[in-house]
Amino acid sequence: MTASIIKLSTTAEDHHIARMAAVALGLTILENAIPSPLPGVKPGLANIVTLIVLARYGWRTAAWVSLLRVVAGSLLFGNFLTPGFFLSLSGAVLSLIVLAFARHLPARWFGPVSHSIYAAFAHITGQMLVVYLWLIPHAGIAYLIPIFATAALVFGAVNGLIAARFMDDKTIYPQITQIHTD
């Protein structure tokens, strides 16, 4: 049997996206260790990475990082193509759609905190849509919406602040640029 080598030609940008997605994955795994009072109420720490990537490298890169994180994360946790995977996916997709618009808000007035809050609301909207249309088609889930909305507001604001803090930090910024250029 002859050994065959499949060599994909990758660009520096591919490597960069993969690194960022790996950081997001690390945060996802970290987050899974935190116990949650209610399934679905999670801080969404990986979105900090998405926010930073969005601000630095644009929407296309952010979409790659976010979706790679969802798919690779589901493979790691063994829930690829299960309801949990589709919940993550719908949340991520709706967040990205909202971020595509939110990032055009005037930067003088709106920062990562606003982006993060809008994305968090979009995330929970996407998840509730999947839950309602597919998993639990019962109006009773409306009782849970205030809890999820409150969590989205709080965690969205906190994640936005963390992202803004990281982007401001002059000691971290050079490292990010270095990753980008190497």
Place this chain on the structure above:
Amino acid sequence: MYGAALQHIKPGDWLTLLLSSLFVVALTLTLWSGDLADKAIIRSGGKIFREVPLSPDQQIEVPGPLGISIISIQQRKARIASDPSPRQYCVRQGWLQQAGEIALCLPNQVSVELAGSKKKYDSLNY
């Protein structure tokens, strides 16, 4: 430290925070305000035995095939205080307060349902 965190919030972000908070409060108020009940509909053997308002506190004895179920109404709430049915599910259900709540005693065929100003569906088929 808090000052350092606050400097990352731009004026528009404050606006976002304010509007989102209002939105969450409005959502909570609309989704969590159950319709308060006005009256209790008591049924025995499938037929309406009595319809009573929730305002005066009272005890009502309802006869069924097994014996007498006692329904008590107190402070705009209703419950089945005692019932001869073996499993006592309806008694254990406790106080009913919101419109649409039902306690059903089987096999004594006694039920109490709270009704509000508007009738809600309890099941839909399509």
